[in-house]
Amino acid sequence: MSGDIILLGLAGVIASGAPIVLASVGEALTERAGVINLSLNGLIILSAMMGFWVATETDSLLLGFLAGALVGALVSAIVAFSSITLKQSQVAVGFILTITCRDLAYFLGNPIMGRQGPIMLSTPIPLLKQIPIIGPLLFQQSLMTYFSIILIFLAWFWIYKTRPGLMLQGIGEKPAAAYVRGANVQRMRYFYTILGGALVGLAGPLYTLSVKAGWKGTITGLDGIGWIALAITIFGGWNPIRVAFGAYLFAFLQWLGLVLQSSWTFIPSQVLQVAPFPLMILTLLLVNLGNTEWMSRVLATLPDGVRNRVTKLIRSLRSQPPAALGTPFERQ
Amino acid sequence: MKQSRIRSLSILFQLGGLVLAFGFISLILVLIGANPLQAFSLIWQGAVGSDIRIASVLVAWVPLALATCGVLVTFTAGLWNIGIEGQITIGAIFTTGVIRLFLNTSVNPILVIIISILAGMVGGALWAALAGVLKVFGGVNEIFGGLGLNFIATALNIGLIFGAWSRPGVASMSGTEPFPVEYWLPTFQNYRFSWYSIILTVIGLVVIYFLLQGTHFGLRLKAVGKGIKSAFRLGIPTWQHMLLSFLVCGLFAGLAGALQVVAVYHRLIPSISSGYGFMGLMIGMLINYQAIWVAPIALFFAALNIGGIQLPIVMKLDSTLSGVIQGTLVLFILLMQGVKQKVLGEK
Numbered sequence: 001m002s003g004d005i006i007l008l009g010l011a012g013v014i015a016s017g018a019p020i021v022l023a024s025v026g027e028a029l030t031e032r033a034g035v036i037n038l039s040l041n042g043l044i045i046l047s048a049m050m051g052f053w054v055a056t057e058t059d060s061l062l063l064g065f066l067a068g069a070l071v072g073a074l075v076s077a078i079v080a081f082s083s084i085t086l087k088q089s090q091v092a093v094g095f096i097l098t099i100t101c102r103d104l105a106y107f108l109g110n111p112i113m114g115r116q117g118p119i120m121l122s123t124p125i126p127l128l129k130q131i132p133i134i135g136p137l138l139f140q141q142s143l144m145t146y147f148s149i150i151l152i153f154l155a156w157f158w159i160y161k162t163r164p165g166l167m168l169q170g171i172g173e174k175p176a177a178a179y180v181r182g183a184n185v186q187r188m189r190y191f192y193t194i195l196g197g198a199l200v201g202l203a204g205p206l207y208t209l210s211v212k213a214g215w216k217g218t219i220t221g222l223d224g225i226g227w228i229a230l231a232i233t234i235f236g237g238w239n240p241i242r243v244a245f246g247a248y249l250f251a252f253l254q255w256l257g258l259v260l261q262s263s264w265t266f267i268p269s270q271v272l273q274v275a276p277f278p279l280m281i282l283t284l285l286l287v288n289l290g291n292t293e294w295m296s297r298v299l300a301t302l303p304d305g306v307r308n309r310v311t312k313l314i315r316s317l318r319s320q321p322p323a324a325l326g327t328p329f330e331r332q
Numbered sequence: 333m334k335q336s337r338i339r340s341l342s343i344l345f346q347l348g349g350l351v352l353a354f355g356f357i358s359l360i361l362v363l364i365g366a367n368p369l370q371a372f373s374l375i376w377q378g379a380v381g382s383d384i385r386i387a388s389v390l391v392a393w394v395p396l397a398l399a400t401c402g403v404l405v406t407f408t409a410g411l412w413n414i415g416i417e418g419q420i421t422i423g424a425i426f427t428t429g430v431i432r433l434f435l436n437t438s439v440n441p442i443l444v445i446i447i448s449i450l451a452g453m454v455g456g457a458l459w460a461a462l463a464g465v466l467k468v469f470g471g472v473n474e475i476f477g478g479l480g481l482n483f484i485a486t487a488l489n490i491g492l493i494f495g496a497w498s499r500p501g502v503a504s505m506s507g508t509e510p511f512p513v514e515y516w517l518p519t520f521q522n523y524r525f526s527w528y529s530i531i532l533t534v535i536g537l538v539v540i541y542f543l544l545q546g547t548h549f550g551l552r553l554k555a556v557g558k559g560i561k562s563a564f565r566l567g568i569p570t571w572q573h574m575l576l577s578f579l580v581c582g583l584f585a586g587l588a589g590a591l592q593v594v595a596v597y598h599r600l601i602p603s604i605s606s607g608y609g610f611m612g613l614m615i616g617m618l619i620n621y622q623a624i625w626v627a628p629i630a631l632f633f634a635a636l637n638i639g640g641i642q643l644p645i646v647m648k649l650d651s652t653l654s655g656v657i658q659g660t661l662v663l664f665i666l667l668m669q670g671v672k673q674k675v676l677g678e679k
Binding site for chain 1: 360364412414466469470471472473475476477479480481483484486487610613614617649650652653655656658659660662663666667669670671673674
């Protein structure tokens with residue numbers, strides 16, 4: 001393979017990683033506030049269908065993306081209402097919604113299957129696009145891809161460098177303490193759940209209007225992506241930059257799978273298609289192993305020098321969830 | 333007096349959820365220009381309109397009821413066994429494997445069927461144990477572990493159908509070569525359902541009811557489900573109980589998969605688990621984890637599924653409407669339960 005083709009492939013990785021970045025960074029914001037939105041998988045499929053539908057009817061990409069974000073915000077508002085106001089299990093309502101949204105997408109999307117729709121073209125940025133390597137890699141992408149890259153740094157800056165971001169960390173870690181300091185925990189949780197959901201809702205149309213253009217019902221190939229995005233959020237330790245790294249790594253491995261499939265024909269295509277999932281389990285194993293009880297017991301038996309080195313390695317891999325994730329907040 | 337008032341209020345809220353759910357679905361149907369009443373009556377006719385359709389509902393009821401029985405055990409222990417789809421699939425693969433092994437031998441086919449069903453149960457339990465071990469020793473949340481294992485099981489299934497176990501000549505989505513009739517679980521007259529499946533399912537329902545209501549094991553599982561730390565302080569071996577609950581659930585899932593092979597399809601097909609595992613999880617939530625309700629609600633869900641088949645033929649609507657109805661129903665009942673708790677000021 002020549003350098004140009006590899007560069008083109010890597011630019012493709014940035015583009016195909018963009019929806020996963022949107023979804024997993026959106027979810028990271030929600031989970032930082034202490035709410036798990038488990039509806040991602042169905043939400044992405046439903047927003048993909050709705051976004052595509054609106055874009056074909058109105059011939060407007062912008063309206064398509066707005067429709068996707070609106071679907072994401074609405075579905076996430078149900079998650080917020082049932083878990084924050086009604087204090088029902090977040091996992092239960094998320095699971096119901098993930099299944100129902102998927103069925104709803106296939107049901108409503110039946111008449112528009114196989115329709116021709118608008119496709120978002122790339123918008124090269126003058127001057128910047130001429131920089132060797134970086135230009136073709138980063139600056140000849142579509143507007144939504146640029147947005148996804150900006151979002152990574154914006155979310156990171158927001159969480160770690162601003163006052164409201166500090167509050168956000170507070171309501172996910174110690175909601176009672178944040179409440180004492182004057183944070184309206186319930187309202188902020190609503191806000192971040194709906195905001196995160198709207199970002200996830202952009203991922204759907206990004207597939208049907210760009211990355212995997214078109215709506216083809218069950219064979220559109222979006223089933224499973226939401227689950228991967230949820231796993232990447234954990235892998236990334238709820239830090240937008242590490243989360244984005246996970247998303248690009250996933251997109252890179254998918255691309256590698258496609259490349260290998262054409263040259264290594266002895267591997268059945270089904271194997272490479274599901275390769276992300278054992279990989280997902282393995283990475284979750286890696287980042288969680290340090291949290292298990294038996295691991296700390298094994299570590300305690302090791303000699304000091306070895307233990308320090310092993311602990312360091314495990315610590316660097318480990319990712320710990322916000323302490324109050326998944327639990328409702330009660331004012332005392 | 334007060335107790336009975338709360339109970340009748342509770343039923344009122346559930347009815348409210350039911351009404352809201354059907355209102356929501358009717359609204360969607362009206363918006364896309366379909367007649368809701370026509371759709372509902374079509375589903376009803378599609379489920380009970382003829383002997384053949386009723387038999388089909390019973391065929392769907394078996395895996396659905398078994399899957400729900402299984403997830404009640406993991407739910408009781410506070411676990412989300414999303415991996416049940418994969419456990420059904422692996423059960424079906426094990427059953428098919430055993431039958432293929434004995435196909436051209438002199439072993440009595442009845443014995444082969446029995447061994448193959450047991451093998452299916454073992455297969456389901458092994459796959460469930462894998463999710464359990466990942467959870468207990470690896471710290472991997474059972475939702476993600478189970479989900480990953482689902483995709484792997486599906487890939488393995490398709491890999492076998494198109495690879496090692498493919499039909500001579502043409503490998504296809506229609507599945508592996510059907511077994512000779514001797515290896516089928518006898519069906520009732522010419523209908524598709526088998527009394528043996530029904531009997532096994534009823535036994536399963538009874539076992540689960542007594543396991544959860546009347547045994548020490550069930551009580552301990554409940555304690556683990558309510559709170560791991562306090563259960564541990566009570567002296568209950570917590571991780572052992574979590575693993576056991578996965579194993580029991582896997583046995584039921586494996587049985588469901590095994591029966592799909594020996595009683596329904598008589599071969600391995602790509603979508604052998606057909607989403608019954610996920611539906612079982614939904615039913616578990618809908619009935620608030622009460623074993624006594626598994627049989628009737630599973631029957632209702634099965635009827636919706638079979639009735640939905642008529643929708644694309646008559647009304648040009650996608651049959652996933654059944655899934656939408658099921659999901660909306662569970663969602664609104666759950667929401668109304670939350671509203672009830674808020675209004676009555678319960679926990």
